[in-house]
Amino acid sequence: MQVLLKVVRQTSDSAPQIQTYSLDVEPGNTILDCLNRIKWEQDGTLAFRKNCRNTICGSCSMRINGRSALACKENVGSEVARLQTIATTIANGSSNHLNETPTITIAPMGNMPVIKDLVVDMTSFWDHLQAVDPFVSTAARQIPEREFLQSPEERDRLNQVGNCILCGACYSECNAREVNPDFVGPHALAKAYRTIADSRDSQTEERLEQYSKGTKGVWGCTRCYFCNSVCPMGVAPMDQIGKIKQEILDRQNDQTSRPVRHRKVLIDLVKQGGWIDERKFGLKVVANSFRDWQGLVSLAPLGLRMIARGKFPLSFEASEGTEEVRSLIETIQRLETEPQ
Ligand code: SF4
Ligand code: SF4
Ligand code: FES
Incomplete structure (x- = not known):
């Protein structure tokens, strides 16, 4: 099938421009396959990140048709079907648009400055992650016990947040981060919940105090739900933020908090x-x-x-x-x- 890929291109010191590439592809080809073909066959200057090609490394996150997603996960067929559903809804059931060549739009992630084309500077993303101290405290280790033992149930509590591949999709779409650069972001708070839920960690009280401060932490979230809707790994960051809030609220009353x-x-x-x-x-x-x-x-x-x-x-x-x-x-x- 023939598709057009409209790619938003820019360098850090220039305004964005749209460049259109035409490709003959299979519906099962991923967006990353398309970008690779553009780079190898048409335009070697196109810049984007990739590594595993298998939804593991989190490198290839970008905005595909308006929402942040992994280029190696989304494929042409499902993107075209999605666009057609949206267009049919907007056109009130009319199917005139089905004869047009499908167009897929690719843009860099939001909330981070562009370095080149689809490559963004993720410094703030990593700094905010670091700010929540995302490591299990070793102070709880019982010497001479050599391992931190957990029951299967205790380990199960970490599964959902443990799936995060730090792709940045949630951070890219976060409305709170857009208006408040101090807000640490959904990825960081999902990781923060992981440390609170971990039975081996011994700093729960200090952490809750830290995550409760001003609008940097959980109270900065506007509950827009975007992080949940774009996360490719089902981490549901907004739900994890809600769990941290509940832990904080359970410890306080209306006079003190x-x-x-x-x-x-x-x-x-x-x-x-x-x-x-x-x-x-x-x-x-x-x-x-x-x-x-x-x-x-x-x-x-x-x-x-x-x-x-x-x-x-x-x-x-x-x-x-x-x-x-x-x-x-x-x-x-x-x-x-x-x-x-
Ligand atoms: S929470 Fe989901 S969207 Fe956010 S960085 Fe982790 S995997 Fe990506
Ligand atoms: S729900 Fe909260 S953390 Fe998630 S994207 Fe919206 S404002 Fe950001
Ligand atoms: S290339 Fe690794 S997640 Fe897409």
């Missing part, structure tokens, strides 16, 4: 009015209902800006569906507390 208070106040206010009364939200969460003076002072600039622009809500009207919302929340809360 702002994240815990945030959750509780949010639910209480929605129960009261069907939606959030913004006048109370900041005061209850950030200022801890006037108990936290530093928090109260930190709210002042925002409050004054809102008043100056006429955006400070002076009154609150409960939502029409308050009764239903309250009943839903109460049902869930009851189910959560009932014994299984």
